[in-house]
Amino acid sequence: MPFEDLIYLFDIVGTLVFAISGVVAAVERKFDLVGAFIIGLVTALGGGTTRDLLIGSTPVGWMLSLDYLWVVISAMVLCFFFYRQLARIRKGLFIFDSIGLGLFTILGLQKALNAGLSIPIALMLGIVSAVFGGVIRDVLTNQVPLIFRKEIYALASLFGGVFYLIGIEMNFSSALNAFISIGIVILIRSLAVKYGWQSPFLPLSEVEKIKKG
Amino acid sequence: MPFEDLIYLFDIVGTLVFAISGVVAAVERKFDLVGAFIIGLVTALGGGTTRDLLIGSTPVGWMLSLDYLWVVISAMVLCFFFYRQLARIRKGLFIFDSIGLGLFTILGLQKALNAGLSIPIALMLGIVSAVFGGVIRDVLTNQVPLIFRKEIYALASLFGGVFYLIGIEMNFSSALNAFISIGIVILIRSLAVKYGWQSPFLPLSEVEKIKKG
Amino acid sequence: MPFEDLIYLFDIVGTLVFAISGVVAAVERKFDLVGAFIIGLVTALGGGTTRDLLIGSTPVGWMLSLDYLWVVISAMVLCFFFYRQLARIRKGLFIFDSIGLGLFTILGLQKALNAGLSIPIALMLGIVSAVFGGVIRDVLTNQVPLIFRKEIYALASLFGGVFYLIGIEMNFSSALNAFISIGIVILIRSLAVKYGWQSPFLPLSEVEKIKKG
Numbered sequence: 001m002p003f004e005d006l007i008y009l010f011d012i013v014g015t016l017v018f019a020i021s022g023v024v025a026a027v028e029r030k031f032d033l034v035g036a037f038i039i040g041l042v043t044a045l046g047g048g049t050t051r052d053l054l055i056g057s058t059p060v061g062w063m064l065s066l067d068y069l070w071v072v073i074s075a076m077v078l079c080f081f082f083y084r085q086l087a088r089i090r091k092g093l094f095i096f097d098s099i100g101l102g103l104f105t106i107l108g109l110q111k112a113l114n115a116g117l118s119i120p121i122a123l124m125l126g127i128v129s130a131v132f133g134g135v136i137r138d139v140l141t142n143q144v145p146l147i148f149r150k151e152i153y154a155l156a157s158l159f160g161g162v163f164y165l166i167g168i169e170m171n172f173s174s175a176l177n178a179f180i181s182i183g184i185v186i187l188i189r190s191l192a193v194k195y196g197w198q199s200p201f202l203p204l205s206e207v208e209k210i211k212k213g
Numbered sequence: 214m215p216f217e218d219l220i221y222l223f224d225i226v227g228t229l230v231f232a233i234s235g236v237v238a239a240v241e242r243k244f245d246l247v248g249a250f251i252i253g254l255v256t257a258l259g260g261g262t263t264r265d266l267l268i269g270s271t272p273v274g275w276m277l278s279l280d281y282l283w284v285v286i287s288a289m290v291l292c293f294f295f296y297r298q299l300a301r302i303r304k305g306l307f308i309f310d311s312i313g314l315g316l317f318t319i320l321g322l323q324k325a326l327n328a329g330l331s332i333p334i335a336l337m338l339g340i341v342s343a344v345f346g347g348v349i350r351d352v353l354t355n356q357v358p359l360i361f362r363k364e365i366y367a368l369a370s371l372f373g374g375v376f377y378l379i380g381i382e383m384n385f386s387s388a389l390n391a392f393i394s395i396g397i398v399i400l401i402r403s404l405a406v407k408y409g410w411q412s413p414f415l416p417l418s419e420v421e422k423i424k425k426g
Numbered sequence: 427m428p429f430e431d432l433i434y435l436f437d438i439v440g441t442l443v444f445a446i447s448g449v450v451a452a453v454e455r456k457f458d459l460v461g462a463f464i465i466g467l468v469t470a471l472g473g474g475t476t477r478d479l480l481i482g483s484t485p486v487g488w489m490l491s492l493d494y495l496w497v498v499i500s501a502m503v504l505c506f507f508f509y510r511q512l513a514r515i516r517k518g519l520f521i522f523d524s525i526g527l528g529l530f531t532i533l534g535l536q537k538a539l540n541a542g543l544s545i546p547i548a549l550m551l552g553i554v555s556a557v558f559g560g561v562i563r564d565v566l567t568n569q570v571p572l573i574f575r576k577e578i579y580a581l582a583s584l585f586g587g588v589f590y591l592i593g594i595e596m597n598f599s600s601a602l603n604a605f606i607s608i609g610i611v612i613l614i615r616s617l618a619v620k621y622g623w624q625s626p627f628l629p630l631s632e633v634e635k636i637k638k639g
Contacts (some may be wrong), residue, residue, distance in 0.1 A: 026361070049267070063330060
């Protein structure tokens with residue numbers, strides 16, 4: 001399979017897994033058909049949309065093809081018929097979710113570099129592409145975004161992006177570079193889950209002490 | 214009255230009714246002058262703004278004229294003097310709200326088609342134009358968006374848009390097409406209210422069962 | 427110090443103070459590293475980002491330089507080492523926060539005028555530049571935006587903007603005009619704090635009465 005096709009396949013699978021996670025969240029909140037569609041859509045495509053808006057790349061990318069709309073609709077159909085199974089194997093989707101996280105990071109990063117933005121800004125836009133769909137999902141379901149509190153999700157994206165930039169510097173082939181970067185993301189997330197890694201900013205006890213004092 | 218003027222009149226009336234619904238929501242939450250203005254504005258203009266941003270049609274449409282700003286200010290003045298009456302006749306505004314919903318759908322859809330986007334994407338942007346003002350209003354007032362749960366609001370918009378597309382295909386005149394599409398929206402919403410139509414995505418009992426199981 | 431350098435200095439200091447207020451809010455909600463960074467960033471840069479998106483000035487301004495990213499990172503470093511002190515002297519930051527509010531208003535207003543927009547729309551975009559960072563911060567931390575309820579924050583920005591427009595009309599020099607406008611903002615906020623000014627839209631008692639009746 002040529003490299004471009006593989007990227008395309010990963011992109012579609014990643015989008016599907018993100019959309020499923022959105023639709024499942026909507027079902028848990030008893031949203032109706034419209035709610036499930038919108039939450040599925042923004043979870044899967046909200047990150048890339050935010051990136052494209054910030055760069056000024058409009059109409060935003062996914063609107064130029066019908067593929068992504070079909071992926072979201074497929075996620076709804078899958079959830080409609082296999083909700084029970086999908087809710088059960090959710091953790092099994094972890095690996096695909098991590099592939100999506102890594103791929104969206106490097107696709108976003110590359111798009112920002114192509115737009116002539118500086119490396120640190122491009123790195124940030126890569127992370128935005130990968131994580132802002134989930135942020136918008138959480139805002140629309142009236143919750144504090146998960147990534148602000150519990151996960152090293154965004155940090156895994158950051159490290160994947162950094163390795164991708166190193167790979168560019170070292171003239172790795174696109175394919176090798178993509179595989180290494182996505183591998184790093186999968187590795188970090190797996191280790192984080194296994195060892196319960198967190199990324200506190202200030203020790204909670206410290207903050208409590210200050211509040212009392 | 215020429216057709217263009219009628220569209221303009223409907224546009225202004227629809228915007229006014231949407232803005233009033235926003236200001237009333239702000240008053241109920243005891244927001245101040247600034248809160249009432251911002252909520253009125255985003256409820257009335259947030260949908261078209263989202264559409265214009267996604268298409269890349271900037272500066273966003275309503276900023277190129279003062280009419281819409283005046284409409285929002287008028288909504289505030291009306292609420293200031295007639296809040297009691299407006300809160301009481303809110304259901305009487307239903308018909309104007311439905312006209313706004315239908316008109317914003319087809320104006321948004323047409324704008325997306327004019328921008329060269331495909332029919333399914335244009336249909337989606339028509340719905341976004343009509344319903345996202347309410348979504349942003351609900352997010353800013355810290356509530357789960359109403360359309361995710363309780364209404365066939367967005368589906369009425371969808372059907373209005375579909376009929377509009379059929380009308381284009383059948384070479385209906387713009388005026389006839391607009392009237393039919395808006396009529397469909399009014400009809401669907403009226404029937405939905407009368408017969409208590411909902412659009413559940415998964416039967417709630419099913420989800421409960423899964424959660425327990 | 428030449429005028430441009432002073433504006434730049436104020437811009438950096440204002441951004442830093444806004445970012446600190448965001449990071450402090452994130453720490454209080456026990457957000458982690460990622461949450462603190464994102465909240466700091468959107469609080470400081472969200473207003474200008476919203477303005478740039480609405481005007482269509484993309485890539486959004488702050489992404490074209492690394493200065494603003496460094497300011498946000500500096501805010502995090504400062505909060506990491508001096509959180510206790512910063513939380514304590516928060517009121518002492520009031521004056522810098524007001525300088526930021528005033529400066530962001532007139533910079534935003536001027537940018538909108540330069541984009542050819544009308545005076546009322548430019549005035550509105552000036553206010554958006556100054557206050558929407560805080561609105562997005564509150565939405566992301568799942569709270570009703572503070573400026574909708576408690577502060578004359580946005581009105582101080584409005585008055586600063588109006589005086590700036592008068593200054594343009596009267597051919598004041600840029601420097602004089604900026605100083606007067608920012609001074610007005612500081613003055614109004616100080617008076618508002620001292621005398622407990624609020625800006626209710628409808629008297630609360632009135633709304634209560636209506637709800638009961």
